[in-house]
Amino acid sequence: MSVSRRDFLKLGGATVGGLLLGNGLPDAVAAEGEPQFLLHKKVGEIATICTYCAVGCGQIVGVQGGRVVNVEGDPDHPINRGTLCSKGAANWQVIYSPERVTKVQYRAPGSDKWEEKSWDWALDRIAQKIKETRDKTFVAKDKDGATVNRTEGIAYLGGAQHTNEEVYSWVKAARALGIVYLEHQARI
Ligand code: SF4
Structure with missing residues (x-):
């Protein structure tokens, strides 16, 4: 699949x-x-x-x-x-809670107001920003010429309630993208 x-x-x-x-x-x-x-x-x-x-x-x-x-x-x-x-x-x-936010809220850079967006829009936007940032910050070799193939422009934050299986999948995805800054909410 x-x-x-x-x-x-x-x-x-x-x-x-x-x-x-x-x-x-x-x-x-x-x-x-x-x-x-x-x-x-x-x-x-x-x-x-x-x-x-x-x-x-x-x-x-x-x-x-x-x-x-x-x-x-x-x-x-x-x-x-x-x-x-x-x-x-x-x-x-x-x-x-009636205070729960259930729809995507987006505030454009420089804007002073939130706009409601669809989940599809948000997913496309996230994927697009990850690609843009990775392309812009990708480092193939470090200053000594060693191959590192990493992005230094994206960090990845996990949480304590995630299961082992979720974390395994997400860390695999992060590593595949070349993300090296992986942290956990319980440690910061
Ligand atoms: S100690 Fe943490 S996990 Fe346990 S009930 Fe309180 S908030 Fe929830």
């Missing part, structure tokens, strides 16, 4: 934007006008990982009618053993 660069970016974006859930779900989540993010599983419990920090606490999310109705720490998870901090306890807002 061939995967174009655009397909790869779409896949990565879909994974990053996956199930992000929290704890302490108040009644306010059912408020009218809130964003609708219905889950595939209509009833039951889903084990997941808190999205906020490098600790990676386990959570159990109760779902009814495709909506989150309860979230709590996973007592079987070796990291948190059923506990959650206040941030993890409040991250239900990631799904249901």
